Amino acid sequence: MNNRYSSYHEDLLLLSSTLSKMLKRSFGKGPETCFVTLHSNQLTVYLRNYITPAEEVLLEAGQSSLALDFRSKVMESVFLEFAKEAIDALGINLDHFYSDWDYDKNTGILLLEEESTIRELESKSDSLLKERLFERISQVSTQVHKMPNQLELVRINQNLILIECQGFMLQIEKLLFEKGHLDILQERSKEIKDLYLSNQSLFENILGRNVIGLFMLWDYHKDRFFIYFDLQ
The missing domain is CATH 3.30.980 (Threonyl-tRNA Synthetase; Chain A, domain 2)
Known part of the structure; x- marks a missing residue:
């Protein structure tokens, strides 16, 4: 992690825990793994074992599109709530979020971003x-x-x-x-x-x-x- 944000380690752990609780409250089931990483005013969230019983029913019925629509709509409200926590913890004003889900492997990625993200040079x-x-x-x-x-x-x-x-x-x-x-x-x-x-x-x-x-x-x-x- 960038030295600039090394002092945020505890805050990131707290945000990971907070997001897990929000997901559990919104979906009825929280992820087994929820790991939040900060880089250049972007938060990457890695999730594992998050599929809910309702989504399992949809997936078994071949309705993956409905499962994704359901997850996307709920995630919108979770993002708005979580963005407020990120401002308090890190001072980052998250404006957008993007996601992708792998139902077969039961893993997912969230990218939460501040509009003014500035990239750092690679080695x-x-x-x-x-x-x-x-x-x-x-x-x-x-x-x-x-x-x-x-x-x-x-x-x-x-x-x-x-x-x-x-x-x-x-x-x-x-x-x-x-x-x-x-x-x-x-x-x-x-x-x-x-x-x-x-x-x-x-x-x-x-x-x-x-x-x-x-x-x-x-x-x-x-x-x-x-x-x-x-x-x-």
Whole structure:
């Protein structure tokens, strides 16, 4: 963690506990693991074993879309409540949140962000890794969307790497977003994620470790998406 925020360790542990309690109160079941990390005015939340009995019923009935809709709506209210706690604990005014869920592995990622997030420079070694990842992401992305024009790499912790890609949207995607057709964009995002998952071994070769989870979060408003690699 950045030295600037090292003094926030206890606050982050408290926020992790607070968020777990909020999720349990809102969903009727809290996650087994809820780990909050701070980097550049962004909070990354890693969740494990969070699926509720109601969601299990929907998933068993093949209604994954309904399960995701349910989770998304409840998470909106949880975010608003949690954002107030983050202001009190860290002085960060969280404006947006993004999420992705892996129901098969029962894991999930939340990204909570302050509008004025400022990136930090990578180390030389990370710059080399960034270059190789950018090349691979560019190769994969051109099959389904525009090649991103900018990429940033952030090591969240020893097992979690975040890649932010900016400038990926095709003109038709921008039009769909402007017209409010988020359902079509969500279906498309699933297809894109499946493509990245099918190329998982290629990313493992670059990262030098097994990828046990891959999460993709979408910000259509700013024309960017985030990839989290959960490493073994």
